[in-house]
Amino acid sequence: xxxxxxxxxxxxxxxxxxxxxxxxxxxxxxxxxxxxxxxxxxxxxxxxxxxxxxxxxxxxxxxxxxxxxxxxxxxxxxxxxxxxxxxxxxxxxxxxxxxxxxxxxxxxxxxxxxxxxxxxxxxxxxxxxxxxxxxxxxxxxxxxxxxxxxxxxxxxxxxxxxxxxxxxxxxxxxxxxxxxxxxxxxxxxxxxxxxxxxxxxxxxxxxxxxxxxxxxxxxxxxxxxxxxxxxxxxxxxxxxxxxxxxxxxxxxxxxxxxxxxxxx
Amino acid sequence: xxxxxxxxxxxxxxxxxxxxxxxxxxxxxxxxxxxxxxxxxxxxxxxxxxxxxxxxxxxxxxxxxxxxxxxxxxxxxxxxxxxxxxxxxxxxxxxxxxxxxxxxxxxxxxxxxxxxxxxxxxxxxxxxxxxxxxxxxxxxxxxxxxxxxxxxxxxxxxxxxxxxxxxxxxxxxxxxxxxxxxxxxxxxxxxxxxxxxxxxxxxxxxxxxxxxxxx
Numbered sequence: 001x002x003x004x005x006x007x008x009x010x011x012x013x014x015x016x017x018x019x020x021x022x023x024x025x026x027x028x029x030x031x032x033x034x035x036x037x038x039x040x041x042x043x044x045x046x047x048x049x050x051x052x053x054x055x056x057x058x059x060x061x062x063x064x065x066x067x068x069x070x071x072x073x074x075x076x077x078x079x080x081x082x083x084x085x086x087x088x089x090x091x092x093x094x095x096x097x098x099x100x101x102x103x104x105x106x107x108x109x110x111x112x113x114x115x116x117x118x119x120x121x122x123x124x125x126x127x128x129x130x131x132x133x134x135x136x137x138x139x140x141x142x143x144x145x146x147x148x149x150x151x152x153x154x155x156x157x158x159x160x161x162x163x164x165x166x167x168x169x170x171x172x173x174x175x176x177x178x179x180x181x182x183x184x185x186x187x188x189x190x191x192x193x194x195x196x197x198x199x200x201x202x203x204x205x206x207x208x209x210x211x212x213x214x215x216x217x218x219x220x221x222x223x224x225x226x227x228x229x230x231x232x233x234x235x236x237x238x239x240x241x242x243x244x245x246x247x248x249x250x251x252x253x254x255x256x257x258x259x260x261x262x263x264x
Numbered sequence: 265x266x267x268x269x270x271x272x273x274x275x276x277x278x279x280x281x282x283x284x285x286x287x288x289x290x291x292x293x294x295x296x297x298x299x300x301x302x303x304x305x306x307x308x309x310x311x312x313x314x315x316x317x318x319x320x321x322x323x324x325x326x327x328x329x330x331x332x333x334x335x336x337x338x339x340x341x342x343x344x345x346x347x348x349x350x351x352x353x354x355x356x357x358x359x360x361x362x363x364x365x366x367x368x369x370x371x372x373x374x375x376x377x378x379x380x381x382x383x384x385x386x387x388x389x390x391x392x393x394x395x396x397x398x399x400x401x402x403x404x405x406x407x408x409x410x411x412x413x414x415x416x417x418x419x420x421x422x423x424x425x426x427x428x429x430x431x432x433x434x435x436x437x438x439x440x441x442x443x444x445x446x447x448x449x450x451x452x453x454x455x456x457x458x459x460x461x462x463x464x465x466x467x468x469x470x471x472x473x474x475x476x477x478x479x
Contacts, residue, residue: 059380089389097386107381111399111477120395121385153476173385 008071010035010177010208011056016065018051025051026062027232033177036206040219040240043229044255049212052229053179056210057099058092069099070176097125100170100178104185106162108154114141114165115150118172126173140168144198160191167198171207178202180211196222214259220244228252271438271448278434279455285352285430286417292356293416294409297363302393304364305371315364322361328422330354335426351423355416362412370405371397403474410467414460421456431455 009032016029025048033039041049054060056067058074067074074095076084087095109117118137122128128136141150144164154162163183170178180199184192196218203209203222213219219226219240226243228236230251236243247253304315322330334354338345345353374397382392424433435452439445 057384059383093383093386093388096383099384101384103377103381105377107375107377109378109381109396109400121387124391124395125386169385 007034009033010070011210012066012068012071013052013056014066016052016055016062016067018048018055018060018062018064025232026055029065029232029234031227031234031237033208033210035208037224038203038207038209038211038222039225039227040223041210041212041227041229042214042216042219042255043235044258047229048232049229050181053101053181053210053212056177056179057096057101058087059101061086069095093125097121097173098176100173100175102163102166102170102178102180102183104182106154106159106166106186108162108165108169110154113151113153114146114157114168117154117165118169121169121173136172137168140172141165143201144168145194158191159187160194163187163191163195164198167195167202171202177208177210180209180213182212182214184213184215216244216256216259228255230255271442274438275431275434275451275455278429278431281348281429282417282420282431283459285348285355285420285423285428286413288352289355289359289416289420290413292352293359293363293412296356296360298367300360301364301367301371304368306389319361319364322358323365325358327355327358327419328425330358331422331426347426347428351420351426351428355420355423358419359412359416362415363409366405366408366412367401369408370401373404374400400477403471403477406467406471406474410463410470414463417459417463418456 011031011033013029013031016026017024018026027048029048029052031039041052043049051060055062056069056074062075072095075086077087077091078084109120112120115134115137118140119130119133122133122136123130126133138147138150141147144167146161146164146168149157149161149165152161154165157165166183183199184195187195192215196215199209199211199218200222211219211223221240223240225238226236226240227234228243228249228251235251236246236249243252247256300315300318303311304319307315331351331354334345334350334357335347338350378396378400379392382396387395420430421432424430424436427433429437431452435448439448442448
C-alpha cells in the first residue's frame with residue numbers, strides 16, 4: 001500500500017485529445033508527474049502546451065482520453081469509456097481547489113489587496129477562520145518577499161511583485177500540483193529573476209509542478225524532466241540533460257534556435 | 265401668486281406620487297434587470313434568445329405606447345390592475361430592458377482571466393459572481409444605472425397622461441385653476457431638477473468610492 005502510493009503519480013494523463021473546431025491541438029498526450037517532480041513543458045507557440053496545462057484544471061474541456069489528479073478523473077464523473085458525464089461546477093470547484101495555477105497575465109483580483117487576494121480562497125473555499133487565513137496569507141507573502149506589501153492593491157505593485165502575489169495565492173491553498181503558465185513572459189527582463197527564484201525555492205521544498213516556460217536556463221536547472229511538445233504531441237521527453245543533448249532532433253533544434261537558446 | 269403658494273400642498277402630493285412610482289420602478293427594474301442580465305451572460309442557450317428579444321423589443325417601443333398598452337390594453341385580456349400598478353408595471357418593464365443591457369455590459373467588461381482566476385482557487389459560480397465579478401462590475405454598472413434612474417424620474421411624468429396625479433399633472437391642474445402657467449412650470453421643473461441633481465451627486469460619490477479598482 002505504502003509502496004503503491006509512492007509510485008502512483010499525482011498527475012496521470014493518458015491519450016489526451018482535444019480540438020478547437022477542426023483544429024486538433026492535443027493529439028494523444030501521455031504524461032505522468034510524480035510527487036515532488038518539476039516537469040517543464042517547452043515547445044513553439046501553437047504546440048498545445050498551454051492548452052495541455054489548462055486541461056489539467058479544466059479551464060479547457062477535453063474530448064478524449066483521461067486526466068487524473070491524485071487518482072480522480074478531472075473532466076468527467078466516471079473513468080474512461082463512452083457516455084462519460086461532465087462534472088458539475090460544484091464538483092469542479094472542489095477538484096480545482098487542489099490544483100494551483102499561476103497565469104501569464106497574473107490575473108490578480110484588482111479590487112483586493114495582496115493579502116485579500118490570498119485570503120479569499122482560504123476563507124471561501126477552505127472555510128478557514130479569518131485569523132488563520134490571514135496568518136497563512138501573510139506567511140506566504142513573506143515567503144515570496146512581499147511582507148511589506150500586504151495591504152497594497154495590485155495596481156500599486158510592479159509586474160514581478162504582482163506575479164509573486166499570484167504564486168502566493170496559488171500555493172497558500174496547499175495544492176497537490178501547481179501549474180505555471182508562462183509566468184514570466186509578460187514581465188520586463190529585469191523582473192524575471194525575482195519570480196523564478198521563488199519558483200526555484202518551491203521546487204526545492206518539494207512542490208509538484210508543471211511549468212510551461214521559454215526560460216531554458218530555468219528548465220535545465222530546476223526541471224526534473226523536460227517535455228518538448230510540437231504539433232499537439234510530445235516529441236521528446238526526458239531529463240534536461242537527455243532532452244537538451246538531442247541537438248540532432250530537427251524540430252527541437254529549430255525551436256531552440258528560434259528562442260535563441262539561452263544556456264549560459 | 266398667492267394661489268400658487270396655496271397650491272403647494274397639492275403639488276407636494278403629486279411629488280410624492282412621482283417619487284413613489286420612481287422608487288418602485290427603480291427597485292423592480294434593478295432586481296429583474298440584474299437577474300435577467302446575469303442570465304443572458306451565463307445562462308443556457310434557451311434562455312438567451314427570449315431575454316435578448318425582450319430587451320430589444322422593449323427598448324424599441326416608445327415608453328408612452330407601453331404605458332397606454334398596460335393601462336388600456338391589459339383589461340382586454342381580463343387583467344385588471346389599479347391605475348398605479350399598471351403604470352409601475354409599464355415603466356418597470358421598460359426600465360428592466362435597459363438594466364439588462366447595463367448589467368450585461370458591466371459583467372462582460374471584466375476580463376475573462378478574472379473568472380479563470382476565481383475558478384482556479386476553487387470558487388463556485390455564485391462565489392465567483394459575488395466575490396470576483398460583482399465588486400469589479402459595479403464600477404462599470406453605476407454611471408449608466410444612475411442615468412437610468414434619472415431617466416425613470418423624468419419618464420414618470422408620462423403617467424400624468426393616463427390621469428394619475430403625479431407632480432406633472434398636479435402642476436397642470438393648479439395651472440388650470442389659477443391661469444399662471446410660467447411660475448408653476450418653472451417651479452415644477454425646479455423640483456424635477458433638484459431630485460435628479462441630487463441623484464447625480466450621489467452617483468459621483470458612489471463612483472469615487474470604487475475608483476480605486478484599476479486593472
